[in-house]
């Protein structure tokens with residue numbers, strides 16, 4: 001029996017999650033022994049439990065085989081004391097999910113590279129951080145601060161993982177940093193170079209984050225495995241999503257040293273379009289593809305779902321965000337897209 005914890009979260013989370021659940025239910029009909037458990041994270045958990053991630057849910061996470069998450073956040077909680085995003089950050093930290101792998105893949109365009117984003121450190125978690133008040137020019141003035149901090153062990157584990165991923169790919173790594181300015185990046189680069197000594201057959205290349213954004217658009221075919229910090233990984237993954245059509249297209253897996261994994265799309269909760277049945281479920285569905293591959297270790301099933309998604313797209317069906325990405329597109333709703341994918345997944 002495989003226990004999957006479903007955390008739809010906020011905004012478009014529930015509607016895209018529904019499409020993945022359709023596919024899981026089809027798998028159950030095929031005979032897979034999967035048990036789904038539903039719970040709350042983010043804003044909805046603040047509304048119901050006054051906490052973006054309760055200890056109860058954390059405990060369920062620890063006893064589940066995997067977590068499938070939609071997305072968190074929304075204007076509704078802008079002024080609340082608790083923030084939906086804190087639930088997700090706490091989940092990543094408490095489960096020690098230090099690596100977030102975001103495949104940038106589009107079979108139509110022959111795009112296929114990975115962003116390996118460090119997920120447990122850097123400016124997201126660095127202390128001190130906060131707001132404070134100080135007299136500046138005789139005026140009481142608010143200021144705020146965050147800390148970008150990485151220790152050697154944190155860098156070593158993410159860089160080693162990236163090199164290991166690279167062995168089964170094109171044996172080419174790009175490390176992205178800002179070591180011309182930031183001390184955290186200077187250490188990062190030094191460690192990448194040190195570790196590369198143990199992987200003589202893997203080619204290593206360094207780019208500064210500012211110039212990397214240009215290379216990623218102009219020469220994306222030069223990339224294979226990218227390794228970078230938490231904040232840089234967050235930013236370039238949104239940028240790279242456009243190579244595949246839309247921010248709604250990207251899935252991810254977050255891993256730790258044990259077996260529990262978190263699967264979630266890379267996008268946010270898009271509160272402006274939530275509940276309209278127009279959001280793109282592909283990032284969510286591709287997260288399920290990753291779950292079939294990495295959790296079930298079932299390449300046949302993951303390929304089946306991957307090709308069902310791309311079959312529907314190749315017929316021109318897409319949600320509104322992708323309407324100008326191909327010629328002769330046909331607009332469908334979130335639900336219709338999910339039904340079409342489920343149809344091919346079931347019968348093809």
Ligand code: IPM
Nearest residue numbers: 072073085088234266267268
């Ligand atoms: C992501 C998201 C999150 C992040 C937010 C929702 C906290 O943007 O997964 O990329 O910044 O990590």
Ligand code: MN
Nearest residue numbers: 234235238266
């Ligand atoms: Mn992001």
